[in-house]
Amino acid sequence: MLTVALDRSADDARPWIEAAKTTHPSLVDSEHVVADLFRIVNVPTGIWIDERGRIVRPNDAVFGTDTFVEMHGIASGPHLEALRAWVTAGAAPFATADDVRAHQVLPTAEEQLARAEFTLAWHLHRRGRIEAAERHFLRAGELAPHDWTIRRGSMPIRGLDPMGEALIPLWNEWAAAGMPYYPPMKPRG
Amino acid sequence: MTFTLLDETRPLTVDARIDGDRVRLPRAAVRDALGWELKPQGLCRGERCVLVPAPAELIRDGDVDLAALAKLLDRPLALDAAEGAACLGAAADERAERLRSLDAPDFTLPDVNGRPHTLSGFRGKKVLLVAWASW
Numbered sequence A: 001m002l003t004v005a006l007d008r009s010a011d012d013a014r015p016w017i018e019a020a021k022t023t024h025p026s027l028v029d030s031e032h033v034v035a036d037l038f039r040i041v042n043v044p045t046g047i048w049i050d051e052r053g054r055i056v057r058p059n060d061a062v063f064g065t066d067t068f069v070e071m072h073g074i075a076s077g078p079h080l081e082a083l084r085a086w087v088t089a090g091a092a093p094f095a096t097a098d099d100v101r102a103h104q105v106l107p108t109a110e111e112q113l114a115r116a117e118f119t120l121a122w123h124l125h126r127r128g129r130i131e132a133a134e135r136h137f138l139r140a141g142e143l144a145p146h147d148w149t150i151r152r153g154s155m156p157i158r159g160l161d162p163m164g165e166a167l168i169p170l171w172n173e174w175a176a177a178g179m180p181y182y183p184p185m186k187p188r189g
Numbered sequence B: 001m002t003f004t005l006l007d008e009t010r011p012l013t014v015d016a017r018i019d020g021d022r023v024r025l026p027r028a029a030v031r032d033a034l035g036w037e038l039k040p041q042g043l044c045r046g047e048r049c050v051l052v053p054a055p056a057e058l059i060r061d062g063d064v065d066l067a068a069l070a071k072l073l074d075r076p077l078a079l080d081a082a083e084g085a086a087c088l089g090a091a092a093d094e095r096a097e098r099l100r101s102l103d104a105p106d107f108t109l110p111d112v113n114g115r116p117h118t119l120s121g122f123r124g125k126k127v128l129l130v131a132w133a134s135w
Helices: A010-020 A033-038 A077-089 A097-102 A109-126 A130-143 A167-176 B027-034 B066-073 B092-101
Strands: A002-005 A026-028 A045-049 A055-060 B002-007 B010-015 B017-019 B022-026 B037-039 B042-045 B048-050 B063-065 B077-080 B085-088 B108-110 B116-118 B127-132
Touching: A002 A010, A010 A026, A026 B108, A033 A109, A033 B092, A033 B127, A045 A077, A055 A077, A055 A097, A109 A130, A109 B002, A109 B077, A109 B085, A109 B092, A130 B077, B002 B022, B002 B027, B010 B022, B010 B027, B022 B027, B022 B066, B027 B037, B027 B063, B042 B066, B063 B066, B066 B077, B066 B085
Parallel strands: A002 A026, A002 B127, B002 B085
Antiparallel strands: A045 A055, A045 B127, B002 B010, B017 B022, B022 B063, B037 B042, B042 B048, B077 B085, B108 B116
């Protein structure tokens, strides 16, 4: 298991990592490199990669527990069972590479521009150019309105509570759009 | 003026000429910092060359126009000329092609203690990669 925190610093991620007493590598991705490489648009996102470095199960909303199942409707059980079957018995979730691809959502030019705006905003913010940064954070959010790594991910940086009022418009727009996250995926088995 | 160009997330400091919203970089800076060089056959980096349909748009007063370069390379450009900074992001097509190949893109990131880990270092093991956040 390899976790990647899309957080602005190790300090934000550390309390959670320490509380979980993790034994796997817990990485910090303050530049959202992994979000860019894998087109990650929300957290948590789980991706299965096999021994040869091949993606065998692409981006999916995966949870380790049912703590918030009433909110997001995704039960943790089926994915965990499929994961166990893969790890212990090599049960592949999809029969063919094309089946895997059928469940991928690929990045658009707009989404990539949003990421560039976010990167610029973060850079400007760290240089103390707060107003300029804010313009680019907002622009990024306009370009990718359903990318929570951008719209919600920027909230701690911008001094907004990611659990508070700022979340409401994001949630409403996302719900109105049919809650795009990743296409529904059945684990096999 | 001193200009910061973020090549994806990598910050580069270059000397730029800024004219309103137009940013021009010296050809040597584009070659040294980004690896792209204008040759008779086009704009080239290593073995790869891109045809330049409008050279007068790309090269103005001997310098490389940043927006024209981004367009030619099909890479997104987030620009703040007033702040002297820009981010040249990764092309959607390039990201998409890589993901379609199903070869997981490689990366190196630090853990909470600052120690770097590389995804390809886990070859030979199954990996569940989970992206999460404190937000």
